[in-house]
Amino acid sequence: MLHEFLLAERDEILALCSKKIARLADSMSSSDEMERGLPVFYDELIEVLRADIDESGEAHNNSIESVHRASAERRGKESLKLGYSISQVVHGYGALCQAITQYIQENSSETASPREFNRLNFCLDIAIAEAVTEFNRGQRENAERDEVLRLGFLAHELRNALTSASLASQLIITGKVGANGSTSRILENAHRRMRDIIDRSLVEVRLRNESTGQYQRCRVIHLVSEVEATAWFEASAKSIQVCVEVAPELEVFIDRHLIISALSNLVQNAIKFTKQGGIVWIRGKAVGGRVLLEIEDQCGGLPPGEAEELFKAFSQMGTDKSGLGIGLTISRRAVSLNKGILSVRDIPHQGCVFSIDLPKASSPLPTT
Structure with missing residues (x-):
């Protein structure tokens, strides 16, 4: 009987299965739940085959589904948490099936009956x-949770900026402060902050809904000059000098709006985190x-090892936590859509250098 053979050779078959899974997973991490998952399924499989000796029919099929559902759901959930793909989830069970078949062929003179193999395949x-269903459900839940978190950050930041603008405006309207004093600058800052949040949100909408950009030939110096002009107020408020060193002949093929957005975000961040009276290049x-x-x-x-963390959504470094923490994530996607690369290099105890690598205008027009 197949169930007797599987029980007697349990350790050897599971060891063979583990080797196959290790090759599939490559360098992916594992966990106690993942390590327990297939042995649990293997033991359930033996019980199903043993019970099937005297049972048959649709009712028994339903009982098989209920037996495997819990362990399969746990495996699907754990696979998602560890960063596995759907393909790796499916191949994990396929590896067990291959291990069983291979081991039977190599170590047993008896062959399993067609009914037993049918039950084996049905269980798989x-x-x-069930594992894939749970995996997909978890993906949807994660996406929905991220979207709620994103909207929450957006609403929170807009509310803060609107509150500042409303208070400053009320003080000016009632005549309690002058129209040209520090309160007016608070009002201007709040309006600019709301504009930046809305502009960045519109860029993200474009990135989500457009698979291609609107490419055109642009002079790099013109892009930089536009960004420098819009950043002047923030830089002057902190007595920061913005130094531009760009070869005037450089041209690129880009979606102008997306690259302006990415470049503006990088320059704004540089000004935001540079000390008073410093320099941004x-x-x-x-x-x-x-x-x-x-x-x-x-x-x-x-901090050591934190460079790539900057590009994760809602990640914020330093003591200034204003902003949504999604600007660099959006910027990297915008640059990527232009066949470019956005990276960061740390200069210990001094600063950071963010680099946008783009194709020259002489290169072929970017395609997807």
């Missing part, structure tokens, strides 16, 4: 379906068939 189908140069734009700040440097 049920387990895969904007450089542009040709490197082979590419154009390299660099924004260097004087933020004091990053």
